[in-house]
Amino acid sequence: MPLAAAAASQTSTGEAVQFWILGTVAVLGALGTVLMKKSIHSALSLAGTMIVLAVFYLAQGAYFLGVVQIVVYTGAIMMLFLFVVMLVGITAADSLKETLKGQRVMAAVCGLGFGILLIAGISNASLHTFTGLGQANTVDGGNVQGLAHLLFTKYVWAFEITGALLITAAVGAMVLTHRERTEERRTQRELSEARVREGRQVTPLPAPGTYARHNAVDIPALLPDGTISELSVSSTLRDRGQIRDVSGDAMRRLADLEQSSERWLGREGERPAAERSERAGLAGRDNDRAEEGAK
Amino acid sequence: MNPANYLYLSALLFTIGAAGVLIRRNAIVVFMCVELMLNACNLAFVTFSRLHGNLDGQVIAFFTMVVAAAEVVVGLAIIVSIFRSRHSASVDDANLMKL
């Protein structure tokens, strides 16, 4: 991409091609942001649009902004979004079904009307040529220097205020997300007493990870009758439906493992598969019991 | 190429963002749409800067970015604290602002 040309007063054909291609991408990204069902997808689409915009900035001679757009916006702010999406839960997808009566119609009317008005307004203006930033970018020795010159002279007041705003926002965010402890922290003794008084789960919660092959916090423990113990996995995972089902799939894999080891030992095909799986279940239960006893 | 094309793109992105704000219920997505609108404005500013041949437009775009950052920080904090108390990130669930 010819950087020098971007600052010129005339647009090159190359820039036109770039505009039409990347502009399409940007619009698609924007539409994706609005229409994607999952917020993580929306975020990614938005990031795409932003990167395209960064390119446009660079193409138009706003080198500093182009870089900032990528580093700060796409890099930092979008990451912040992703963090929050993670905190709130990526699967909390909102349906696109409208619940407010007439909202969509009104939104369409207003949005379209507004867009048409904007476009009409722009087309009304007689914009034919760029003045170009060639001079502005060179007078102080570069785009960054030029911006800095403006920021610290003409806009220094606004700059300071914006700085104050940013600080306030940072403090505000901390205040907002900080959870005030409204009551005395309960001691371990009180907690255990409360547990006994409630009488529902006197013992500690069962640990997950039957047949753990790795850090298997998503694998519930199995109760003696073969069902899974809901209590053994985190409630967050449970809500997200991310509990791994051990009963069928895992058993089968275990059986395969046994089989392969037997094969490796040269005792292939001695027992039927059904019997094997039953024994595996029993073994699992034994294992469970042993674990509980240990606790 | 007509310089106005950048502005048309900017207007289009802005409108899409605005529509997103109106249609989506997930507060995070709504915020993303707001970001989209801000970015569309920034594009217009940068284009104006080039049209006029001075850097003031870029300075404004810069400020917009800072303000957007501040807004995102506070906004997301609000979303998080609302989510904590209501277990929902839907803007329709926060509808106490009526009699």
Add this chain to the structure above:
Amino acid sequence: METLIGLLVAAPLLGAGVLLTGGKRLDRVGHWIGTLLALLSFVFGVVLFADMLGKDADARTLTSHLFTWVPVGGFQADVGFQLDQLSMTFVLLITGVGTLIHIYSIGYMAHDERRRRFFGYLNLFLAAMLLLVVADNYFLLYAGWEGVGLASYLLIGFWQHKPSAATAAKKAFIVNRVGDIGLSVAIMLMFTTFGSFAFNQVLPQAQQASTTQHATITGIGFMLLLAACGKSAQVPLQSWLGDAMEGPTPVSALIHAATMVTAGVYLITRSGAIFNAAPDAQTAVVTVGAVTLLFGAIVGCAKDDIKKALAGSTMSQIGYMIMAAGLGPIGYVFAIMHLVTHGFFKAGLFLGAGSVMHGMNDEVDMRRYGGLRKYMPITFVTFGLGYLAIIGFPGLSGFFSKDKIIEAAFAKGGTEGWILGGAGLLGAAITAFYMTRVMLMTFFGEKRWVPDAEGHEPHPHESPSSMTIPMIILAFGSVFAGAFFSLNSRFVHWLEPVTGHSEGDSPVSAGTVTAATMAVLVVGVGIAWLMYGRRPVPSLAPRGSLLTRAARRDLLQDDFNHVVLVRGGEHLTRSLVYLDHSLVDGVVNGTAASVGGLSGRLRRLQNGYVRSYAVSMLGGTAVLVAATLLMRAV
């Protein structure tokens, strides 16, 4: 000497101030302070009188300007005094009788724990009444006028724990206020006509003004008459006087017999110049006087309550005075003369009645008296002398003054003269009747005593000397005052410079009138003796004829008031309260409700969904953009 006029008023005012704010500390000496200050005022009066006698008849008027009260533009109200012979007469009467009644009250109110306050009120009354008669302008007179009304209100309602007393006090004040409208409108008329309301500005110009402003002068006359009717209990504003007897008896004697109720007579006599210039108003005055003298007399015949009978009599006697005052220069002097003699004998009669009540456990019903002459000899004698004076027994003071009024009435001339003279004669007959009735029922016949509500048997006894001495002095006055005034037309010469006097030409000779008066007197006394002296008096009132029953109820005037004014007023206020709530307030509340309803509708737009608000924001922005573009395009 001029400052003495101020002191005359100030002394009892000071007494009132000290007694009413002094608190319980003064309880033991309060009555002495009050009496002393009243006496002091009397002494000032006598000194002034002596001074006045030493001057020429035409130069006897003393004036004193204290300070400007209300100076606003042309409206200059001063606090200034004018003491002439007319005022002097009143000053002596007020302070003299007033002092006697203070002394009487020491004994009469001895057992009342609020005696100090009673004396405070009495002093307040004296001050206001003196202010009324020595004021040099109508505005200050009005202040005294209302002041005596206040004192009367306080004293009638002195026993406030009795609802009847409180009601009577309120009634007296309000009826008086109706009369006060008259006085205030009269003052306003004077101000708009003469630009002043001082006696020395208005009165000399009245005659001349009546040529151009006849209607106004007549209006002033009517308004003054309205005021006099209120204060002097003349028909149609007489209804309060009977009820006013709820007050302690000394009050009835001082205020509601001797002094305050005669203020109307003073007002009319004082404004003689205006009435002289307004014959229509004079006719109204004599009509009111004649009607009242008969009205009061009839009411007096029917009452069994001794004080109410005397109140009817007061009304009737003041009717005489008003009638005389309405006759113009031929009557003014005799009005005042009757006023003075009436002050003596009526005060004496009331004090006597008080003495009787004092001895009879505060019983007021004459049907439960009887035969008291043996038990209360002094009271009997003094009351008897008062009785003889009021019926006009020859030689006693009532004879001289009343006879003169009847003569003057005939001297008015024409049909009017005959009617008024006839009314006067008829009134004299009825007076003789009802007073004889009172006398007979109270002091003669057999005992009809009954135990009071608490079962105490009455033990009639003579009152203490603090009560009897004033009665004796007043009886003295009732006997000799008339003769003293009439000798050499002393009183006429005394007052003539102020009120003017003309003899008039009577169609009947003085002797004839006197003979006629004597004749009706005998008839009245005779009938009364036949009815109450020869036959025993039933201790429960018989049903009586229609007239008697009407008279017992003050000739239905109260019933009329009750139905028309009280009931009507209640309905009016109640419906206004309702209207205020439903109509005036309702319109406003209705507006509020409809706005509320509208905003309730509009509130639906405010559904709490942020996205809805965002839509309206975007819509609004679109409209603004459109407007901007359009403005550009145009």
Add this chain to the structure above:
Amino acid sequence: MSFPLLTVTAAVPAVGAVVTAAVPAAQRTAAKYTALLFSLATLVLAAVVLVRFDPGGNRYQLTESHAWIKDFGLRYELGVDGIAAVMVALTALLIPFVMLAGWHDADPLEDVNPNRRWRPTQGFFALILLVEAMVVLSFEATDVFLFYIFFEAMLIPVYFLIGGFGDRAHAAGEEEAARQRSYAAVKFLLYNLAGGLIMLAAVIGLYTVTAHQLGTGTFSLQEILSARASGKLHIETSTERWLFLGFFFAFAVKAPLWPLHTWLPNAMGESTAPVAVLITAVVDKVGTFAMLRFCLQLFPEASKWATPVILVLAVISIIYGALLAVGQRDIKRLIAYASVSHFGFIILGIFAMTSQGQSGATLYMVNHGISTAALLLVAGFLITRRGSRLIADFGGVQKVAPVLAGTFLIGGLATLSLPGLAPFVSEFLVLVGTFSRYPVLGIIATLGIVLAALYVLVLYQRTMTGPVKAGIEGMSDLKARELLVVTPLIALLLFLGVYPKPVTDIVNPSVNHTLSDVHKTDPKPALEAKK
């Protein structure tokens, strides 16, 4: 530049309000004394204003003038004429009594945690001082817009005083009391705001008129007057009438004039007696005062045009208010309707356009302030003792509390304009002033004095006389603090009743100025006119 006496007079209570509000929650008594001290300081300053005012001098004295918002011609202009000086003095005089009378009205009910940061007492006294500051400023402002600001702003503290510190003596229970209180407060606010908004429109209209004709718009009363006098400013008849109506409506609501009076009985009934005094004796006076200062001076022709209607409304107010007072069962509402009647007299006097009428009306404002304060504050003591404001709950008070009954009677007698007490002088002046130009209206208005006697004496009879009713037996007589409130007021009533000259001397020249504004002179006596 001379010492800004007027600003300071208003600033002292304003500062006092802040200081009082800042007193720590637990130090309630200290807050009361602080507030009282500031109100007394204001009284001293107001007395200085009165003394420094020279009746023979300029029309407006002690003036201060500073540009405020140049672009809109807003000025900070203060100045007093005789009427304003007297009204400022009245305001400053009454506030200490209001505070003393309401000494315990805002004490928290028992069992309040002393550590709570709840501070109603501080708030109560601070709000009273705030009202005082606003009222004083609206009496002093000679810039129409400046006046408007304070005229409206005083609604806010009064609103909180009515709604936040209601009468504790309520028959229908706590909840109903709260409901009625908020109704009364909102009604007060809405009525006055409605009037104020219309006035705002008229104020802006006045500005556009002056801007159009003088080149630069102005709100300054004196500039407008001098421009009109020099012929530079000529407001068209119809414009003048509309502007007049806009101003008058706001003042008539505040005054209040029939039929805009219905907020007053509610507001006075539901608030505590001291606050009711504040409303009727101080705040409402701004309405009648403004009629004199703004309606007549700014729009003389329109005032004359509207006079017949206004006079009739005033007479209706007199009679109607008095009749409704007779029909009331609630002591404070009775006094409120009596006040409606009295405000009718004041407006009658103002628009009779005679020197007696207007001097009388000004004097009436002062006297009504004092007499209503006396009557209402004693009524407040009575109500607090019994815990009820229904007349029927009283009877025979005179027997157990004679001093209370006596002061109540004196207050009542002042209300019914007994000669010797101050209101008589003013009432008679108003009547004479009216009568000399409009005899029929004068006579009808005179009927009001009978009705006044009726409602006062009926009230006295039912509450004070007769046998002692249940609930009255143990009633205590006035305490030292209460006597301290009542005695000076009564003394003042007596003094001004006998010697009102000091006040009339200050007021008369200003009234003559106002009359010359409307080109009216007193009618000549008929006899002189003939000659």
